[in-house]
Amino acid sequence: MNVATEVRLPQFSMGMSEAEIMEWFGADGEQVEEGQDLVEVEAEKAREILTAPASGTLRIKVAAGEVVDVRSVLAVIEGDAP
Numbered sequence: 001m002n003v004a005t006e007v008r009l010p011q012f013s014m015g016m017s018e019a020e021i022m023e024w025f026g027a028d029g030e031q032v033e034e035g036q037d038l039v040e041v042e043a044e045k046a047r048e049i050l051t052a053p054a055s056g057t058l059r060i061k062v063a064a065g066e067v068v069d070v071r072s073v074l075a076v077i078e079g080d081a082p
Helices: none
Strands: 002-008 020-022 038-041 048-052 058-059 068-071 073-080
Touching: 038 073
Parallel strands: none
Antiparallel strands: 002 073, 020 038, 020 068, 038 048, 058 073
16 A cells, blocks of 8 residues: 655744755655655755655655745655555
8 A cells, every 4th residue: 555745844943934945865756765865945044954754756746946835745755554
């Protein structure tokens, strides 16, 4: 059975409402491992690296250079249920 794990933009601080996607460390359709560096985002002049919350196939939903709201889905990781 396949499962999809959403990668969402977290809110790093109380005043944060959006962030820019700076760089993806993998390409759409590539395999990623849980804990692997996935994407770098910049919010309020601070850069953060988000890691993969699960292992599977990366499906990028937001391109580098785009600005998105907090809690937006940045990507989906498709994998097999344990």
